[in-house]
Amino acid sequence: MKKTVLTLLTSLLFLAFTKGHNSKAVPGEVNCIDDIPVYDFGALEPLLYTDSEKTHIVNFWAMWCAPCVKELPVFKEYAKNHPDVEMVFVSLDFPEDIETKLKPFLKKKGITSKVVLLDDPDSNSWIDKINPNWSGAIPFTIIFNHKNRSFYEHTFENIQELQNEVTKTINN
Amino acid sequence: MKKCNLTFIAILILSSVLTTAHINAQDRKGPPPNGERKGPPGGGHSPVQTKTLEEIEGYKIGDVATDFELKNVDGSTFSLSDIKDAKGYIVVFTCNECPFAKMYEDRLIALHNTYAPQGYPVVAINPNVSEDNEKESFAAMQKRAKEKDFPFVYLADEEHNIFPKYGAVRTPHVFLLDQEKKVQYIGTIDDNARSPENVKVKYVENAIAALENGKNIEPNFTKAIGCPVRAR
Numbered sequence: 001m002k003k004t005v006l007t008l009l010t011s012l013l014f015l016a017f018t019k020g021h022n023s024k025a026v027p028g029e030v031n032c033i034d035d036i037p038v039y040d041f042g043a044l045e046p047l048l049y050t051d052s053e054k055t056h057i058v059n060f061w062a063m064w065c066a067p068c069v070k071e072l073p074v075f076k077e078y079a080k081n082h083p084d085v086e087m088v089f090v091s092l093d094f095p096e097d098i099e100t101k102l103k104p105f106l107k108k109k110g111i112t113s114k115v116v117l118l119d120d121p122d123s124n125s126w127i128d129k130i131n132p133n134w135s136g137a138i139p140f141t142i143i144f145n146h147k148n149r150s151f152y153e154h155t156f157e158n159i160q161e162l163q164n165e166v167t168k169t170i171n172n
Numbered sequence: 173m174k175k176c177n178l179t180f181i182a183i184l185i186l187s188s189v190l191t192t193a194h195i196n197a198q199d200r201k202g203p204p205p206n207g208e209r210k211g212p213p214g215g216g217h218s219p220v221q222t223k224t225l226e227e228i229e230g231y232k233i234g235d236v237a238t239d240f241e242l243k244n245v246d247g248s249t250f251s252l253s254d255i256k257d258a259k260g261y262i263v264v265f266t267c268n269e270c271p272f273a274k275m276y277e278d279r280l281i282a283l284h285n286t287y288a289p290q291g292y293p294v295v296a297i298n299p300n301v302s303e304d305n306e307k308e309s310f311a312a313m314q315k316r317a318k319e320k321d322f323p324f325v326y327l328a329d330e331e332h333n334i335f336p337k338y339g340a341v342r343t344p345h346v347f348l349l350d351q352e353k354k355v356q357y358i359g360t361i362d363d364n365a366r367s368p369e370n371v372k373v374k375y376v377e378n379a380i381a382a383l384e385n386g387k388n389i390e391p392n393f394t395k396a397i398g399c400p401v402r403a404r
Contacts, residue, residue: 137342
């Protein structure tokens, strides 16, 4: 019995890897949406800064936020076309929904980038630390590297728009 | 990148194989790649609030807020001036579906029941009301008000012209007005949306107490995570 399962698993894995070329997931980029850490602001903050020249995009979103869900494909496509860009989704969903709703949702949407969940109720204490001009409404996006940084309380309509903003920010 | 557990990878790969057909089908429905559908820069047609807080020309503390004539869920037209002997108004922009708005429904009811007899009624306004959205239609508002037995008015900003004057950007978003309709506090209701029992600071209640005692309201401006107000 055990052997049968193992054989089945191996053949499925083989199948998966031979199909790898068509698959969207870049080998080695199989990501950890199975591991969604829950952070408070203190734990999240280091993800909002970098010493590297690499472009970082951090998007604050939630499943319950319709305009956020609408722009997810823009970030997904952008991340796919720019594997050199570090993309992080900060979910403001509820920790108890991670297994039952968030993970299935991310799978359905094909999100393979890093996802963390921010659970820090006293949002008035940390919104200004991220950006004093942010009202607290989402979606909210930060584009940055070690030198430049810009903030968007705004829904990206398409990849071109996101590309333009990345170029504007990083090449500034 | 953090390393996934091998089992997870296996499960992931297995499930991706099993759902490949589904994912591909979904991709076809997606937006064209590389932004073929070019919108105006800045996404001018976005249905949501696209201005930054700096650009929002809403009220600041001390501004006199506008009165309005909005349709209440009981079918009548309501204005702030309809409330006789008000010492102030807890104007709150909220809606049916936003989970944060829902989490505060019971607290809004409690606020009204405590403070309306003292002269500070809750006046709830739905900035997202739209007949195109069955969850935020006027009928849906009526249904929600009935289900929750709202003791306060629940008004439809049907022309979407009141919330921009106030500068409401998320739900729920409170504007506490004094007797002269001067804005005294802008922000969130308290410091814990998800868990009423873990609230440490009740911003709106503290503001009313300060107002009653002729003291400075501190803080008079707070922020919170909330659902974006949909501007048409």
